Amino acid sequence: MPGGNPYKPAVATVTEVIHETTAIKTLRVVLDDPAVMASFHYEPGQVGQLSVFGVGESTFVINSPPSQKEYLQFSVMQAGEVTAAIHRLATGDKVGVRAPLGNFFPWRDWRGKNIFFVGGGIGIAPLRVIMLHLLERKADYGKISLLYGARSPRDMAYSCEIEGWLHNPDLDCTLCIDAPFEGWTHKVGLIPNVLLKLAPDSTNCVAVLCGPPVMIKFTLQALEKLGFTPENIVTTLEKRMKCGIGICGRCNIGGRYICVDGPVFTLNQLQALPQEL
């Protein structure tokens, strides 16, 4: 895409569909042009417009780590027309990909710091890519922690990977669900409350969060209570996006466009913007 027509998607083939939950599917796609696939470069946190020809495009984070060169991975929660069409896709189907778009997690600036990820529901998708990216570079970072919450165990994406995360010596992984569930051995409670109980040390620590707006709102309050400063709180925003290149006027907050100036912002960057999330 860089240098070419920014509206023209690369044609790609679905190579794998993973059923995460009843509402979430993960797609692995390979760009049809081998040269473009081989040279495709992106940073953790960047997004792409995934399209089903005949239905339309929607924006999703590329949630496979950049070291994964075999495919691009998107996790999609069914919510509207395009996502429903994406959920109907099968291996071998053709899709369009306009990527990479937007900015990315400033992971180079986080070297030497502890990182605390907080993901709610499908909000785990962008955190997965940056978390795996940092775990590949664990020597450069301090303690890496994840708090991942969902409504129930059935709503947890990446269930095949979670066991690995729990046993990864480089990752301090906590899972929680909203209400008690038979056989559940992890935490129960809403994410902000669980976070307050975990009480991570905010000293030299970056909190990275993503989830539904209500979770973000209360998690921010919890993080502030724990002493995290706005420049050490990072989030990645969802907006309705169309063009993906900062023109169409849909995803702006004040003069900033989430599709080019975001989706990743620190809390102090967000606080400087008009309050219109």
Next chain:
Amino acid sequence: MSTLRILTSDGLPAFLSFLSQKHHRVLVPVVKSANKRSVIFEPWRAGMPVVLEKATVPPKEAVLPQCETLLTYKKSKNQEDLGDITVSLDDTPEALSTVIFACRPCDARGFRVLDRPFLNGLFADPYYKARRESLTVFTITCSSGCNTCFCHWVGGGPSSPEGSDVLMTKIEEALMLQAISPAGETLLKDCDLPDGKDVFPRAEAVRKAAWASLAPAPDLKQVPQKIAALFGNDDFWQRQTSACLACGACTYFCPACYCFNITDEGDGFGVHGGRRLRSWDNCMSSLFTHEASGHNPRMRKMPRMRNRISHKFSTYPENWGTFSCSGCGRCISNCPVSLDIRAIVLTALNNAG
């Protein structure tokens, strides 16, 4: 001095014919008979009565059509293996070499407003670029303002050359043509119209008289900061919005509005395949920012109005250094409840808070 020519009214058809030989289409203002008399731009054909009036609808469509094809996609099945489907894409921009004849300075400045995000942003928009590079703009000086226009408030004026290739000024029954851009120079040098040097002083006098007819403009330098500071003042925006019907007419009639949507048409199978379309959208629509999750940051019309005014008078200036309003006044004259953007801007400017 740039090339000057004189065009008499009886020489107009021949000149339009000359332009149409050089360019694929020449858009001219003509009267459209409808319930309400309106003037619109249409491709010129011999014998067509041209009216040199300010058009009801600006000629924005010459560079940003109401609906255009971004790409066509064609899917074909391998008859030996029906699960094996190939997709081919064609994204060739459609750009006809076009002359806009006799738009107003506000309309020409409208093109400059669009140029910044479409040409100078992170990516150049290839469809807009192709059309813009094939466009020649002949603008006609306004002889006076009207009761809804305010171009001189926002950096323009009745004889502003910004965005024009040729600026025309009416002197009695003739037009003096003045080249503004290199493209305008070439066209005027190539045509066989007589030299207009002698009438230049009279054209200057007409332009000066037009300026003199305008009421003094308020100083809007502080407006971007004032509007930004009012962002959280819900009462202010509620007052400005209460009468609004959220019909979006203000945006569709605006030469500087450019919000759009992208949609697909057709599944891609069959002879003609399918199309990915870009079409005008408007930020006053309740669904414009509606997210798939159900969340909508501008669900009520108040934040939508705030966004529209802020974009024109605060955030576009923040990004591009100038207002995204050319003061044509069509949002005022076409508003079903007579909302007046000038009043909103002045209220913001004079708001003590």
